[in-house]
């Protein structure tokens with residue numbers, strides 16, 4: 873009984889930490905502050921992906937949220953690149969970056985799926 877109760881509490885805590893539903897798992901402000909280090913890639917990110925992938929209500933997996941990206945990554949990066957090129961459910965083809973190459977899209981996905989490094993704190 874006691875053990876079940878503890879499991880229940882753990883499940884609740886995990887949900888509150890962003891495992892469940894629409895919880896983004898990263899604050900919008902934090903997600904908005906992130907950009908790829910490469911300046912050209914950062915430009916492409918800011919003018920396309922970021923509009924949806926750093927917005928709470930777009931349905932897109934949030935930039936920097938491992939909880940949001942884990943189930944996507946499980947499909948394999950090649951599949952994700954393919955879905956980005958062709959479009960996937962709510963996401964338009966090429967993620968609205970018409971001048972992105974396949975390798976740039978791949979780099980953008982890897983960037984978005986990587987949680988930010990905590991500086992010090």
Ligand code: HEC
Nearest residue numbers: 920921924930931932944952955961962963967968969980
């Ligand atoms: C107009 C909004 C919008 C833009 C712009 C956008 N996305 Fe998305 N993206 C979405 C939404 C919504 C989803 C979730 C689709 C779903 O699973 O329902 C998504 C999902 C994805 C996925 C996961 C696909 C899968 O198979 O699970 C990848 C990868 C992705 N986006 C990459 C990108 C990249 C890279 C860019 C920029 C070049 C980008 N997106 C720009 C809205 C957008």
